[in-house]
Amino acid sequence: MTVGFAEVLAAAEVTADNALQFMGEYFWALLPALAAIALALITKEVYISLFLGIFVGAMFLAHGNPINALVRLFEIMAGAIGPSTEAVDGEVVVTGAGNAGILIFILELGILVAMMNRAGGAKAFGNWVHKHIKSRKGALLATTGLGCALFMDDYFNRLTNGSIMQPVNDNYRISRAKTAFLVGSISVSVCILVPISSWASAIASNIGEGMNATSSEAFGYYVQTIFCNFYPILMLLFLVVTSLLGIDLFGLYKHEHHAITTGDLTGGLEVTRAEEELAFSPKGRVFDLVLPIAVLIASCCTFLLLKTGDGEAMFDTNTSLAMGGCLAIIFCLPLYLPRKLMSLKEYTGCFTAGFKSIADVIIILAFAWTLTGVCEAMNLDKFVTAFAYWIGDLKSLLPAIFFLAAMGVAFSTGTSWGTFGIMVPIVVPMGQLIGESTMILTIAAVLSGSVFGDQVSPISDATILSAAAAKSNHLGYVKAQLPNALMIAGITFVTFLVAGLTELIWVGWIVALVLFAGLIVTAYFLQKKKGRLTDKLYKETLAAEEAGTAPAGSEAIEALNAGIENGENEIKDEKTGDDEKSA
16 A cells, blocks of 8 residues: 555564554654644644644754754755655656645646636626525525535635625625634535645645655545545535524524524624735626636546556646646636736736735645654654554544544644644554555544634634634634534544444444434424524514514614714713813
């Protein structure tokens, strides 16, 4: 399964009897990753934590010499960022794009997103959706659908979906907290499940680093994790089902009830506003969003499927993705410029905007790859080999354990990318001993836990940008969504536990769906019995207002504004009195 791993096993001569001894001898190889995790939990800063974790390992490799440690650190970093190479007849030959191809593809996605945004394609799609929405339920489903369509990048997903759907949802008295919950949950859930996305590229690269595999092999393992990445799939299902049935629980119900009955969509809380406003061209059309995405998908898939005469892949995965992204960007030139959706200067300006949008991603990936390289140089593979022997039959518990660990790290640090960048390379080397199915399931557990933590952490960009794009209060929305996310996380934990024990993903899915159905049925009938189904409450409130038997939402808002105005007048009067006394 892994390149060179069998040789490591043979050289190490690890057995179940001496596994504990080997773990003690090579435990220090785990210190860089442990240091990065511990510092991230303490400082809540992922960049400095990753760098210091790398430096700790480099100091071990340099025998305590800080200058040599920095030299070794940047040598490993340069090698990690560069293309794939191998020695042929004494010469180093480039065999693929390697991690450099990942960075190029993610940069291309940032550029493409900036172009589609500037051309007005997303705005036009939002306007089209607005015209076809006829109900509150339709607005909720449209928010979910638009978020799923913008799968390429989570930043673009949140900012675009929130800014487009927030005015639409306001018309149906959907609270800003509920809109932010939909926007934030969808953005992190859908991007990790779609192979043609920045997330997929990063995850595949982390898998490849951990097992020393080619990009095509690593990408294949990532695709397998999609089918057992339980948390994001269950969360998307939860959003659709609850929107259809009008179910809102805990804090979300309070926000929805207040918005429906009073018309106050923010719950009286201060709104978090975005620092960056999206600029849309008014001439954009729906196909200005759809066609570039279609060209991207078609190009990438074509390059991935091309074969040589020997039946081998013509291009490696990273090269194929980079080439597909390049064609999509070139396609936008004749699509946008002749119709004057943007000028040539604005077109080239999207390159700068795209780089700015993914600068933090490049830092995280570079540090995560370097951390993996440092751990490899410290013989981490020997430690995880001994660990895999030592746990023996307990390996079936690894998916559930790593799910909980990833939840905690991602919640504390506010980043999913940093979390799976640290934890995936620890899981992958154990694959040959714990079994391929358990390894894939454990990787999926890390990804699921990372998504949960990123979705609910108050310090993550997912929550901050979602609140800003939906014009909701940041902490109010975070508190409202947490119990809902924890319910799905609880189902996910049991699912990983069962799937790990049985080593059968389909058994895990049966358990997941049974528990999910039980949750939905129980919640529906309890909410219905208490008269808390929000879709029904909305219709009843509108009917009562039209009949004149209940104060209209607009009247409630007017009364609220009048109270604020009276309060301001009282403050002014008090200030005037104080000024007169001073005189």
